[in-house]
Amino acid sequence: MTRPGGAILIAAQSGRALAAAARRAGLRPFVADLFGDADTRALAAGYRQVPGRFGAGPGGRAVLAALDALAAEAGPSLGVVLGSGFEGSPALMRAIAARHRLIGAAPDTVAALKDPPGLAALCTRLAIPHPPLSLDPVPDPENWLLKRRGASGGGHIRPAGPGPVPRGASLQRRMPGRAQSLNFLADGRRILVLADTAQWSAPAPGRPFRYAGAVDPGGMPEGVRAAATAAVAALAEATGLRGLASADLLVDGSDWWFLEINPRPGATLDVLDRRAEPLLLRHIDAAGGRLGPTLALPPDAAATEICYAAEAIAPVPPLAWPDFVMDRPLAGSRIPAGGPICTVRAAGPDAEAARTGVRARTGAVRALFTARETVP
Template identity: 70%
Template sequence: MTGEAVLIAAQSGRALAAAARRAGYRPFVADLFGDEDTRALAEGYRRVPGRLGTGLGARAVEAALAALAAEAGAPVGLVLGSGFEGAPGLMWRLAGRHRLLGAAPEAVAALKDPVGFAALCGRLGIPHPEIALAPVPDPQAWLAKWRGASGGGHIRPATPGRLPAGAYLQRRVPGLPRSLNALADGRTVAVLAVTEQWAAPGPGRPFRYAGAAGPGTLPAAVQCGAERALAGLVATTGLRGLVSADLLVDGERWWLLEVNPRPGATLDVLDRGPAPLFSAHVAASSGRLPNTSALPQGAAASEILYAGPAIPAVPLLDWPDWAMDRPAAGSRVEAGAPVCTVLAGGPDARSARRAVALRAKALRARLEEGPADTARALAGHPFTLGKVSQDPLSCVG
């Protein structure tokens, strides 16, 4: 048995577990899904019911991590993925029992409180959409969001009347969604790549996250401004580890929507260079920014495949190696729920995005129409996963 043990907890832990394995760690994972490839990657595994941050889910994740830590022996620490942004109390309790590799609870609280974050952006001169905590006279110009949520599925057009508990309003601004992906050491940042995102609208979820592709590009002025903004936020909050800043970019204008204080959905797209990003995350969490400039050529894209109607029982499939987060045969997938993640590559982000869309379409046909009818369709799309590259950037100052 080789490699240090590491604890991982997330809504879906597969990407982090794969990144940990690539970096030579032995992952012990707690998540909500228990997908087949997550279990195969994990040295130890516990499935957590409910939501990670509240009620039964919060107590269950604490118990799961305690059991996994005992099983691991002496894990190097705990990496938290999505699902904890709205639960600073849980993060504090976990930090009291395990060494957190990544953002501290106080940094997450500062970045995920909409009022505090808007005020912080104002003090640092960072363009950020106006927010409101009470009904507005022109709701059509606003979006309703939930504190501490992630993935875009919580975002709705604002409606007249009183806001539900936990909701706030953010003024609509124009632009294309982009992210600045970086490593932070508590003082400054090392930018890894720009990625582009897109939505997969579903019933009542017009902004549901679909996928990401990269590396992409930003106008030079936007690039430098966004880098300086993220560096300022890191210096102010002490943020550490793999992080990303979500932007809307409209020509030379841009707005910072939020900072994701954790490894995010672009990990599959970016972790293809000679230096594993999980190792870089651990180093940055300890206050050391590693050299990440030697990244290979090419681009990659990932897309979440959502169920249309419910899938009563996932068929027994010979899953292609470019499909991740694979549900167990016979498991039920509710209508609109994520089925799996599809990966593809290409010479640039646009090509990779086209390739991943074709693969997702073929796999959807296989799931909905039956393996016998669509194996030929899958065989017709033998795309090879590409590599991600990004020249080192030097606009932070």
């Protein structure tokens, strides 16, 4: 079993949640991310901000350079944990793995899970219900969604239109239901379910499915949870998935459809890491092939929500942020219209109370900026 005390490298679009999970696990996080938020920097034992986007070209080289510098600063480390931003770049993952020990899903596993035609074929072979997929134009595009390969966060999903399907995208048939996820650990052969969560969107012009927040527990029907657990276990075994991951579903009563697997610690990490045992230690163990015992459920519910900027904020003023605010932008930084300001969290005796609390707190954060704008 992994013991606390060591250094760990982290690379993600936003590394704050992983850095917080590392500190809770007694580890020293050395973080590379895109945002450089104030609390990320405070949590990190070492930090590098990466310009631009992850992927091939300059963005990929910047990630490699940042991780190399952090590794030199950290000395011996457990390895590197990758968060969001790498699903569409298995080549970059392979380049990282050639220099550092990867803790989590292997590049080939991620490539298999993020290949829509291949994943759909695997689901068909394993008899897993999933929406029909097409790489070609369809006669009824109003009944389909356009999704970009390897993307995350829901902001890339659009209503389909007529004409050819863009390169690097696919069409997925619209299905009814509520967005839910099964969150689990995998050791390459088996899975251990941690929780089911429910998600909701914050629609914006041109981005009707932009991710907003999540709540644990999600209230997934027991029959659906059992069937989805069996399906996800089969997918994890077929692809050799390891580490902390989540499977996105659409749930409509007793009917459900599998959408995708996020083969990494994701946006629900803040609501999941409330068990007595730090979750990042279990992620490291599962990545090494040690699944471990069942984790006890927390006694309460928790929710997080991203607070998006209705208008551009330039610059961010100095603020006394409430304790419930995470991903705090640096004073003087700039946030574009529609960009994330911060993440807000709340807890309660049940899921409804947690969601009510997090929405009220998101409103309170927006009021911080509205109040400053209206001061004469």
